[in-house]
Amino acid sequence: MNAEEYLETARRFRREIVEPNAAQWEAEKRQPVAALKQAADAGLMRLETPVEAGGFGLSFLTKLALCEDMSRADMPFIFALINTQNVAARLSATPNPAHQADYVPRILSGDLFAATALSEPGAGSDFAGITTRATKVDGGWELTGEKGWITNAEIANLFVTYAQCDPDAGWRGVGSFLVDATRSGFTRVEPYALSGGHGIGAGGFKLDSYFVADEDVLGGPGDGFKSAMSGVNGARVYVAAMCAGLVADALNKAVSYGATRTAFGEPLLNHQGLKWSLADVATELEAMRTLTHAAGVLIEEGGDAVTRAAQAKKFATERAVSLIEACIQAMGANGLREEHGLGRHLISAKILGYTDGSIEMMNERIGAALQKEYAS
Known part of the structure; x- marks a missing residue:
């Protein structure tokens, strides 16, 4: 399965399985084990594991695209899936053949979560x-x-x-x-x-x-710490991609609502105040995507991504909450209805602000590089 086929499979899975059930999963306060196994059956756990180990060997940029798209429906679901597939990819590179023969196939099939x-x-x-x-x-x-x-x-x-x-x-x-x-x-x-x-x-x-x-x-x-820090840089970037997915879905719903809801004889979207507010959201969403992509390219090429990963995560997690709030505000009280999922998105954005390093820690990473990267 190539990247295009994989992402199309993921989009179909989002529409058919995740979107209709995400609110219920949260209401039941549980992990959706059956859906995660369905995702494995669809091949979604095979993302980064090399072909010779039973995976698809797809790129980090494909991972970012998956994270953004699936987060449009449910960030916790893709967060759980990604963290399991991360371990499969990691174990496929160990020198112990037993890891590859036993654990990796069971993770890829959904029989074992990690x-x-x-x-x-x-x-x-x-x-x-x-x-x-x-x-x-x-x-x-x-x-x-x-x-x-x-x-x-x-x-x-x-x-x-x-x-x-x-x-x-x-x-x-x-x-x-x-x-x-x-x-x-x-x-x-x-x-x-x-x-x-x-x-x-x-x-x-x-x-x-x-x-x-x-x-x-x-x-x-010593080696353990180095591998952990390398993994954390990647995680900070895919967390930023998840934020972009949350904001993109909120913006889509706010724009669609504004185009059909009328006030004072014309669609809400024709009113300058609302239109400008959503224009700001759209602009910041594209800035979020650009920072995320730039950091993702560095990760994929094996470059030094510490600063760019921190900048992507800082900007995405710092702005996502406010941007989703702006979309809810554009929809008025309707934005709070559970059917739209924006309340879940708002909490998800807040959660992402703490994962793999807080905004304050991102400032520390960026600050440590100021003289090296920004002084002549």
Whole structure:
């Protein structure tokens, strides 16, 4: 399946499965497991996994297009899907053939959900400050600690987990390990009741002397941190794409409403105040897309995307809430009706402002590059 075919399949899936059911999924406060398995059946989990490992080997820019389009219907759904497929793509590149033979096919088929566990109840943006400890033992490592704010924690049974191997070494001591939730020493924490975001399945787990064999170490001390930061840059860019999808859908509904609803004898869209307000939304949406694409190109080409990824996420998450609010305002009280989904979009935009680094942390990343990139 090429990129065009994949994206058409995704658009059809959005229209037929996600759009009609997203509000109900949130009302039931659960992850839509059946729909995620349907997405796997449609091939959507195979996005970035190489062809030789059973995937489609599609580009990061295709990933961005998927994230924007699917977010028009339901951001939590695509967030859960992307985070599972991320692990399949990651494991397809490990030197352990057992990962490729066992875990990857099960993720691609929807028989196994997966997640990445970086954050902890007391460590988010300060990733080097994680306290989950990995201790070397015969044949592997023992992990003890607690992870929190993990996407898919409600349903995943496989976690790429980051732990500190040497507290005195700071980030240089962070390693990454493959954790199977069905094994001894793993305890799942009750999923968080996340307003408007139950489909993400955010939650956590505790590890008590959990044994990881040497062959399930994905990155030793220092390497784990580097791979995590690389993944975070990519995540910041696809989060920006998700924001663009939320705003695009809100704008579409506001413009359509304004073209048909009349006031004072003519369509609302003919009134300068509303028309200019939506013109501002349209302009900022295109700016959001441009920043996201520029960062996405750097990710795809293997360039240094730290600053551009932070700028894309900062602008997108900082502006999305206000832009969706403007679209709701353009529709008056009708904009609050559940059938339009703009209330869910508003909360989703707020959630995205905290994922993979807050706006304040994006300012830190951008600020650190000011002299290098903006001083002559």
